[in-house]
Each structure stands twice: as C-alpha cells, then as structure tokens.
Amino acid sequence: MTVTTQVLRSEWTKIKSVRSTVWTMILALVVTLALSMLLSALSKNDYADMSRQDKIEFDPTLISFAGIGLGQLALIVFGVLVVSNEYSTGMIRTSLAAVPQRLTFLFSKVAVATAVALAVGVVISFASFYAGQAMLGEHKAALGDPGVLRAVLGSALYMALITMFAMGVTVMLRSPMLSLGILMPFFFLISSILGNVPATEKVGRYLPDQAGSRIMQVVRTDDDAPYGPWGGLAIMALWVLAALIGGAVSLKKRDA
Structure with a gap:
C-alpha cells in the first residue's frame, strides 16, 4: 500500500469519525431540499401574475436549485471543519509528524473531502x-x-468547488472562527451587494459564487454576462485553485 493510499484512508477515517462533519452534510441536504421545494411552490403560484418577459425568462431548473444558496452554508462549514478540527485540537502536529510530506497530506485531505462533498452534492442536486x-x-x-x-x-x-474553496482559505487562516468570519460575509453579504449594485455588478459577476452558479442556469437572460455556464464554472475553479495554492504555500512555510 502506497503512502498516498494510506493517507487517503486516514483522512476518510477522520471525516467519518467526527460527528459534526456528518451532521453538517445532512443539514446541507435537508435545508437545500426544503427551501427549494418551498420556493418552487411559490413560483408556481406566482406564475400567472408574471409579466410576459418574466415568463419568457422563467427557468424551472434554476428555481429548483434556489435552496443551494443557503445550503452552501453547510458545505462551507464542512470545508472549514475538515481542516480546522486538527488545528483546534492540536492534532495537526501529530498528522504532519506521521505524514511529513505536507503537500501529500493536503492533497489527500482535499481529495477525500471533495469526494464526499461531490457525492452529497449529486444527491442534493437530483433530489432538489x-x-x-x-x-x-x-x-x-x-x-x-x-x-x-x-x-x-x-x-x-x-x-x-465551494467546499474546496473553504478548505483552501482555512488552511491559510488555520482558525475556524476567523475562516467562517471571512467566508460567511463574503458569500452571503459582500457578493450579493457587489452583484446587485449597478456600480459594482460587473465586478460581482466574477466572484466565485456568482460565476459558478451560472452552471445551474438553463434559460439565458439578458444580463450581459460575458461568459456562459462552463465559463462561469471555470472562473470559480480559478478562485478555488488560487485558494488551494495559497493554502499549500502556507502549509509548507509555516510551523504547525
């Protein structure tokens, strides 16, 4: 068994043995599904009163994903907890002593957590x-x-990708409170403000959540966005790559 395989198995054991991470993923499913159903039902009731243009731009697929905006909160928390649990308990020193190849350690942690997030994401997506x-x-x-x-x-x-971004940021900051204190306002306040204020909307559309969420849109609207669904996801992937590179550099240079 190779070192990487052993580290991957170790990271999987860590994730499934921490009760908070398991409940966080369950919460993501429940919140997203419930909110998506509620907003879809409200949209059906409001359809008859919509303007002609609103009916043309009506996107039933995107509406069914309306709950993901709130459900991503749980995924951000999951990404933060996967990294910060070891820092807050001091286990990071033991982990790095067992796996001195720090990039292998980080790759394994990100790979396992991303696989879990993707699997849960598939269930949430189809269910929603x-x-x-x-x-x-x-x-x-x-x-x-x-x-x-x-x-x-x-x-x-x-x-x-949201989970990976949260992990990269947390590796850089190492503190769960600081990481959540930055990520939550960024996604739920700053991004919304920048994306909805005319003076800054052209900047806001390049933020990771706004660009990435374009992949969920089926009906094209007249919003002048210079990229399509896959282009938006690519922009989000670049944000994630930057966060992970920052985390890798930080892990390599700083003491545990």
Whole structure:
C-alpha cells in the first residue's frame, strides 16, 4: 500500500469519525431540499401574475436549485471543519509528524473531502431538481430537456468547488472562527451587494459564487454576462485553485 493510499484512508477515517462533519452534510441536504421545494411552490403560484418577459425568462431548473444558496452554508462549514478540527485540537502536529510530506497530506485531505462533498452534492442536486419540478406542476422541466442534465450535474460540481474553496482559505487562516468570519460575509453579504449594485455588478459577476452558479442556469437572460455556464464554472475553479495554492504555500512555510 502506497503512502498516498494510506493517507487517503486516514483522512476518510477522520471525516467519518467526527460527528459534526456528518451532521453538517445532512443539514446541507435537508435545508437545500426544503427551501427549494418551498420556493418552487411559490413560483408556481406566482406564475400567472408574471409579466410576459418574466415568463419568457422563467427557468424551472434554476428555481429548483434556489435552496443551494443557503445550503452552501453547510458545505462551507464542512470545508472549514475538515481542516480546522486538527488545528483546534492540536492534532495537526501529530498528522504532519506521521505524514511529513505536507503537500501529500493536503492533497489527500482535499481529495477525500471533495469526494464526499461531490457525492452529497449529486444527491442534493437530483433530489432538489425532482422535488422542485414536482412543486412546479405544469411549469416543470424534464431531465432530458436541453441543458437540464448539465445544470443538475453542474450544481453538484458547484457544491464540491465551494467546499474546496473553504478548505483552501482555512488552511491559510488555520482558525475556524476567523475562516467562517471571512467566508460567511463574503458569500452571503459582500457578493450579493457587489452583484446587485449597478456600480459594482460587473465586478460581482466574477466572484466565485456568482460565476459558478451560472452552471445551474438553463434559460439565458439578458444580463450581459460575458461568459456562459462552463465559463462561469471555470472562473470559480480559478478562485478555488488560487485558494488551494495559497493554502499549500502556507502549509509548507509555516510551523504547525
């Protein structure tokens, strides 16, 4: 058994043995599914009162993912906890003593956590889509419609990337409170403000969540975004890469 395989197994054991990380992923599923169903039902009730333009831009697939905006909170917490638990308990010193190859250690931790987030993301995406479409009734979309399967699978990729971004930031900061204190306002306040204020909306559309969420959109709207679904996901991936590189440099240079 290679060193990398052993480290991967060790990281999987850490994740499944920490009760808070397991409950965090369950919370992500419950919150996202419940909110998606609620907003889909409300959209169905409001459809008759929509303007002609709103009906043209009505995107039943995107509506079924409305809960992901809040559900990503749990995924951010998951990414932070996977990294910060070892720093807060002092176990990071033991882990790095056992795995002196720090980049191997970081790669294994990110790989296992991302695989878990992706698996949970696939479940959340398909569950949210089917539950949301059931609420939309006659306004629903089908999985075989153009762009729908891409949006469903893209939603899972989005959630995995959010988790990776949170992990990279936490490796740099090492503190769970500081990491959450930066990530939460960034995604739930700063990003929304920059994306909705006319003076800054052109900047806001390049933030990771706003660019990445484009992958969940099927119906194109007249918002002048210079990129499409995959282009938006690529922008988000660059943010994630930058966070992970920053985390790797920090882990290599600083003491545990």
